[in-house]
Amino acid sequence: MSLTRRRFLGHAALQAAAASSWSAFGLHAAVASTAAPSRDQRLDPSLAQPAMPLGQLAQQGRLPAVVIGTGYGGAVAALRLAQAGVPVVMLEMGRLWTQPASDGRIFAKTTAADGRAMWFKSRTEAPVSSFLGLDVINRNIDRYAGVLDRVNYPGISVYVGRGVGGGSLVNGSMAVTPKRSYFEEILPQVGADEMYQRWFPLANSVLGVNHVDPTWFESSAAYRFARVARDQAHQSGFKTMFVPTVYDVNHLAQEEKNLVPRSALAQEVIYGNHHGKRSLDKTYLADAVGTGRVTIYTLQQVRRIRVSPQGGYLLDVREIDELGHVQADVQLRCGALFMGAGSLGTSELLVKARDTGDLPGLNGEVGRGWGHNGNVMAARANHLWSPTGKLQSTMPLMGIDDWGHPTRPVFAEITPLPTGFENWVSMYLGVTKNPERATFRFDAATGQVSLDWRREQNAKSVQDLRALLDVINRRQGTVYRTDLFGGGKVVSDDFTYHPLGGCLLGRATDGFGRVKGCPGLYVVDGSLVPGSVGVNPFVTITALAERNLARVIAEDGLAA
Ligand code: FAE
Numbered sequence: 431m432s433l434t435r436r437r438f439l440g441h442a443a444l445q446a447a448a449a450s451s452w453s454a455f456g457l458h459a460a461v462a463s464t465a466a467p468s469r470d471q472r473l474d475p476s477l478a479q480p481a482m483p484l485g486q487l488a489q490q491g492r493l494p495a496v497v498i499g500t501g502y503g504g505a506v507a508a509l510r511l512a513q514a515g516v517p518v519v520m521l522e523m524g525r526l527w528t529q530p531a532s533d534g535r536i537f538a539k540t541t542a543a544d545g546r547a548m549w550f551k552s553r554t555e556a557p558v559s560s561f562l563g564l565d566v567i568n569r570n571i572d573r574y575a576g577v578l579d580r581v582n583y584p585g586i587s588v589y590v591g592r593g594v595g596g597g598s599l600v601n602g603s604m605a606v607t608p609k610r611s612y613f614e615e616i617l618p619q620v621g622a623d624e625m626y627q628r629w630f631p632l633a634n635s636v637l638g639v640n641h642v643d644p645t646w647f648e649s650s651a652a653y654r655f656a657r658v659a660r661d662q663a664h665q666s667g668f669k670t671m672f673v674p675t676v677y678d679v680n681h682l683a684q685e686e687k688n689l690v691p692r693s694a695l696a697q698e699v700i701y702g703n704h705h706g707k708r709s710l711d712k713t714y715l716a717d718a719v720g721t722g723r724v725t726i727y728t729l730q731q732v733r734r735i736r737v738s739p740q741g742g743y744l745l746d747v748r749e750i751d752e753l754g755h756v757q758a759d760v761q762l763r764c765g766a767l768f769m770g771a772g773s774l775g776t777s778e779l780l781v782k783a784r785d786t787g788d789l790p791g792l793n794g795e796v797g798r799g800w801g802h803n804g805n806v807m808a809a810r811a812n813h814l815w816s817p818t819g820k821l822q823s824t825m826p827l828m829g830i831d832d833w834g835h836p837t838r839p840v841f842a843e844i845t846p847l848p849t850g851f852e853n854w855v856s857m858y859l860g861v862t863k864n865p866e867r868a869t870f871r872f873d874a875a876t877g878q879v880s881l882d883w884r885r886e887q888n889a890k891s892v893q894d895l896r897a898l899l900d901v902i903n904r905r906q907g908t909v910y911r912t913d914l915f916g917g918g919k920v921v922s923d924d925f926t927y928h929p930l931g932g933c934l935l936g937r938a939t940d941g942f943g944r945v946k947g948c949p950g951l952y953v954v955d956g957s958l959v960p961g962s963v964g965v966n967p968f969v970t971i972t973a974l975a976e977r978n979l980a981r982v983i984a985e986d987g988l989a990a
Pocket of ligand 1: 595968
């Protein structure tokens with residue numbers, strides 16, 4: 431069966447599954463292995479037969495492979511294992527986001543958010559929290575299994591996606607391959623030739639990374655904000671570059687002409703995009719489900735991992751409904767376990783397992799080396815004669831590339847502030863080179879894992895982004911906006927979109943993500959990356975997972 435057909439089948443299954451009675455879905459192997467399903471069969475949503483409930487599956491004995499989490503690393507693992515013939519069960523704490531609710535919408539409206547926006551919060555917690563100093567951005571919402579979570583540690587808040595597709599459901603689609611020299615600096619043990627010749631191109635291709643047409647960019651009203659900031663950067667002596675994206679650039683152009691429904695041009699991003707975005711449920715996960723060997727169970731949170739006396743690993747899994755009510759507690763046994771719960775999820779589970787004695791083989795490196803990719807934001811107020819446009823696309827397509835600076839490398843993406851009215855703001859998401867790292871720590875008294883990052887550790891990132899923007903302000907005769915991030919701050923220093931590390935490649939794991947001291951346990955997500963990658967991270971996470979899975983499948987005897 432061709433890849434396209436498998437993806438079509440997988441996508442159809444994901445579309446249909448949200449309507450099913452159990453929070454699980456997959457294609458029956460029998461269907462997927464049919465050499466040439468008829469056209470009608472392929473279009474029939476009943477291809478997505480709901481699998482049996484998780485509790486019933488657990489009764490059937492040891493599962494060959496379980497993947498925790500359906501973000502980038504988890505999705506790669508599921509696809510490649512399934513293609514090697516291994517049946518895979520994926521456990522995802524969030525819900526599936528493919529079917530509209532009674533209001534016709536899948537996701538919440540950005541400007542009138544409801545429970546769908548955030549993961550069990552009573553009020554939204556948007557990164558830009560105020561405008562003109564007024565608390566007009568956030569609003570009260572019902573507690574619900576929404577798509578965006580903000581995990582608040584004492585020293586930093588971390589945004590993550592919740593649902594089938596993980597971060598791909600809420601992120602800005604910026605799909606950047608890191609500079610080779612920096613990749614070699616942060617991961618010297620990973621063969622750069624192989625990464626740049628094979629694994630990055632593969633990841634880019636399956637993710638559907640595409641590039642904007644520069645001519646269209648110059649003419650688009652929705653990118654005036656980016657052109658204004660670019661011209662000012664050039665006038666100040668900085669270089670800029672186009673940023674590749676997984677948002678379909680043709681869809682963008684058609685949105686501007688009103689030929690298709692608007693999504694990026696309708697302020698949608700952090701609470702989910704209805705159209706245009708190639709999130710993982712349309713790429714890797716559709717391919718994975720299309721193999722017929724992958725079943726995804728949603729609203730299932732893994733709470734505990736331990737060694738099973740009969741071999742393999744035992745997982746304690748809690749099923750909730752969309753309002754958070756506990757539906758079932760299930761214990762599953764598996765042979766191979768793939769940790770794709772993201773930097774926070776994977777690190778927290780493994781630190782707890784080590785420190786409670788559940789996985790005594792885990793070493794002291796587990797939980798260490800966490801960084802936020804030097805992620806900080808700032809905004810400038812332009813003059814009245816430099817309007818940035820009332821229509822702004824939410825998908826950034828350009829960045830100021832000052833990574834070559836000898837003392838303060840900065841990659842500053844030009845991000846929109848899509849308020850729907852002219853605001854004269856130029857906003858930037860800075861990725862800086864900050865050597866500070868933090869550790870996940872288990873507190874036996876509370877049974878919780880926390881992260882010991884302190885606000886002061888952000889000083890270098892704040893200073894470095896500011897140093898770059900100071901030059902632009904001086905050249906333009908402009909000032910910072912102090913009304914957007916709370917407390918009169920110029921640069922945000924209290925949140926990140928890019929959590930990385932906690933189970934570093936070559937430290938907590940071997941050179942391919944196999945967890946040291948725990949045979950059959952693998953880390954496949956952003957926890958492997960040592961706290962910084964110099965650009966937005968999902969392409970790197972995906973490519974590393976591709977590389978590691980290829981080796982694990984070739985050597986570890988998992989294939990059927
Ligand atoms: P991730 O995608 O976070 O997936 C982990 C999954 O595991 C999630 O679906 C969780 O719900 C699930 N999970 C966690 N704990 C459990 C558990 N105990 N049991 C069951 N399931 C669990 O992990 N990156 C870019 O490259 N470009 C961008 O433009 C960009 N913009 C961003 C904007 C926002 C608002 C956010 C939040 C992130 C952005 N990122 C961006 C970061 C990117 O999405 C992130 O690096 C990846 O999603 C991380 O991939 P992982 O596979 O590590």
